[in-house]
Amino acid sequence: MIREVAWRLFASEYNDANLETEGTGERPPSYVVTPLGAKVNRVFVVGVITDVENVGTDGQPMWRARVSDPTGTFHVYAGQYQPEAASALSKLKPPVFGAIVGKSRIYSPQPGTTYTSIRPEVIKSVDESVRDYWILEACRSLQKRLDAMAEAQKMDPPTKEGLVKVGVKEAIADGIVQAVNHYGKVDLSRYLAMLAEGLRYLLPEYREPIAPGEPTVDTPRPIKQEPSREADESEGKVLEIIAALDADGKGAPWEGILETATTRGVSKDSLEESINALLDKGLIYEPILGRMKKI
């Protein structure tokens, strides 16, 4: 029994997989085959563990961790049969850089829906340099598969022998042929973009400057036609008032808001405007008619 290699691959490629195959032998290993032909029984992942939660019960805990890399998120599940990994997970304080060695898993609750996950063998918190090195390795591995898949797409049909002849390693060639048979002709540009994204992630010249304290959401803020500071100001005031008047937790009464707003120099018109804007932004809501509550 030769030990299965630990694949370095990005979450986005792994999560695209919906093919499971079995090896041979007495206790045949199972593999998750990705659209690029990575035939994965074991993975090695380094990313940011963003949250850990017990999705089981107190008596039978099942720890779920989300691990994000530059392209997506891995889901890691550890229960009673992975006692060491479960105990390591339960003690982590996210966010933290974490290295995970584990077995590939695929779960299909109904035809057409599949979820990939990792059943961990080893979990360890690491530093950023280990994570950066992992990204580089994942990029190299992805590049190899991209090159091999590009060769395969020139063949009709691609065969293991044909791929080995053009210099593709046998272990990779096998996965590629299985992938082509199952996924058909995959769009390589998507994975090329993923590769470039992974590489740029490592390079400071491509890093977007992020001001401290700013939320790091990708979606740009909606640009208002009238970027009025006044409106922002009154919204801020109204938000404060609503919070302050919400004494019993059921929300601030409309009359009280109007009264306090007037004393603080906010007209009824601009109050109504502000409340509408705050409702739109999802910063307040109306739990019962006539009362406003801060979210």
Place this chain on the structure above:
Amino acid sequence: MKEELAPHVHDITRALGNKVSEQEIERELSSYLNVYRVSLDTAKRSIVKKHGGNPATLATGISKTLRELMPGEQSVNLLARIVSVNERDVTVEGGSKRILYGILGDPTTTIPFTAWEPLPVPLAKGDVVRVQNAYTKEYRGQVQVNFGIRTAVAKESPTALPEFKPGAGQPYVGKPTAVRVADLREGASNVAVTARILSVERREVEVDGAPKAVFSGILADETGKTQFSAWKDFSLKPDEVLRVEGAYVKTWRGIPQVSFDERATITRLKPDLLPPSERLNVSPRMWIEDLAERGGAADVTVRGILIDLREGSGLVYRCPECRRVLRKGACRLHGEVKGEPDLRVKAVLDDGSGALTAVFDRELTEGLLDKSLEACIAAAKEAMSTDVVRDELADILVAQPVEARGNVTSDDYGLMMIVESAKLLKVDVQAEAREMLEGLEGSA
């Protein structure tokens, strides 16, 4: 030749369930034997494996000479002389058991053996025995023959085998095959190697109770390095370039090695025929998948991640007699003994193309921990468990990128590197990423 091979061709086709035609098998067998010059046994097994069959189902066993034995053979037939034999009681799975152990000899060499089951005939020194279905293992660099429950042992006439004479053997006939160092494969004989001697030293070994000198060292060509053993004094000197004709290839745990004796011809060549020693004496960086394909290599460098520590890492206790690591205070061979403390690491080194077990000795482990063996013993005493040492090692090593250099060997459990030196890998990730990205944008 054809009539001689016929039973073996039948045997192979039968083992393959008649899936492959006899003509094809005959052609392959002849190619293995005449072109690649491997032993009949190796050839048969390789052909069966190649066609997806199980070599263990081969029936017509070939009696091997002891020198041909490799570690990990499952069904070995031998004709050998008992050079020595002793009894010993061992603890096996809780119970006590009497086993026989000793040394077997034939005209080619001597090898230790162990009989794990009672034998139908008593064995005495000097007996010649025919052994069927024995198996081999490797321990501390030497092949051992084991007699198990399926093994049949029968006495033969003492004249069935000539007395063991070290170094005996018939001269080769035919032209030797030229082979480059990187292409040396187990079982090849009568090969010609053109190489530079990088180092050589004289050792005294005991062969059948008599001292014998062997000249061993490293030789290399542009393709790689290998260990060699010369069983005759050819007055080899470091740095000289020579052609050895009539050498044979043995493997030591998967690493091909060149041996030659008085049947070989040595021709000294011009020293500038090959690059200088400094150029040849490098440790090539290799991918684990390539090492797996070759079955091992001497003095290579591997870059990868230590992804796990194996059982038996950290503070261990060894049998004072055979140096095996004790399990629950007992040695597999010598039962309950007072163990001697030692430090070691057995870690899984994975480079994304494959995995091997990397073994770090006491000195390297002390360096990794920055702690002496004595300090580890004290720490374990205080914690009342040796786990503290293992945990500390896991903390330092797991998930770390490392570069390790050493010999890589192989057995049934995969590849193993005996680490000579290792360092934590520092890579300029940005520079490499930039280079890859430029390549990507250049080709787009």
